[in-house]
Amino acid sequence: MTSGRKTKTPKSPTPAPVDAMLCFAIYGAAHAFTRAYKPLLDPLGLTYPQYLVMLTLWEEDGQSVKTIGERLGLDSGTLSPLLKRLEQARLVMRRRYTQDERQVRIQLTPKGDALRQKAVGVMQEIGSATGCSLNEAETLREGLVDLRRRLLKQPTT
Amino acid sequence: MTSGRKTKTPKSPTPAPVDAMLCFAIYGAAHAFTRAYKPLLDPLGLTYPQYLVMLTLWEEDGQSVKTIGERLGLDSGTLSPLLKRLEQARLVMRRRYTQDERQVRIQLTPKGDALRQKAVGVMQEIGSATGCSLNEAETLREGLVDLRRRLLKQPTT
């Protein structure tokens, strides 16, 4: 309540900035996450988006590009070069399915699978960095997932 | 303790993915926001980060690049080209301060100031697209701001 923000330019209508503040907050939190992960991921040779892709593969190996894209909300234009870099780093292999040669199956190499061990430490450090209880984190997560679903549901009109 | 999430590949240790899920959620929500804004911002000729910069200028005109960067958490390497595009679009002007010529003062043009009117509509549409009550939005926002603060507070070791 109160919402005592000082507006310094009262000449034109500046509407209640609640939604603006929410978009600021998400924007800032997303970047903060990326920055917090960076020093932990650098020793592993992974960027943050690459780490997210590896997480999905550690959870289930051998997914197609499309499947990974659906989970992370990314398209092939983003994933193709990213997966190429992971392939160059010898963390994954890319093979066409024999039944349907349009699909590319992404599989962990032994090196990529082994990296999972180190990732465990990363997750723990981030967990402590957030300083959240599991309850807090889960509440926040649910709110975000909900928000995301609602935002994507709009056909834009 | 407990952390009863189902793991699909039990062969290697996949730790409780609570934090991983949170980082997924933030990542996804941030992208969802960008996508939700895109069709609304396209007619204005703004990208989402450009819109955020304009929001800060509508709130307070004549800020330096450094000030804008601190508010949004961006550095000059990101802002310089972005502000140049806004200048090319005749939405802002860039002038050096006379007292300290190292600083660049970003000022709205009449066109940039006028755009504020249309932005009001954008904010309202997004507000309804989220389908959140103001309370929900505010709770979520506070959680994110908190999280961000804690993440950034780590000196990384």
Next chain:
DNA sequence: CGCACTTAGATTGTGCACAATTCAATTACC
């Protein structure tokens, strides 16, 4: 078969994001 249609990935072009570097202006200290 032959043709339109759909789908999976890859490619191209624009723009954001940051680390590292460079440059100029200011400030501090002698």
Next chain:
DNA sequence: GGTAATTGAATTGTGCACAATCTAAGTGCG
């Protein structure tokens, strides 16, 4: 005054993100 250190922007290089486009493989229907 003169040199060193600091500060504000800009530049360069790498990588993410998406729209639009393209190719090739699969599918449907006559």
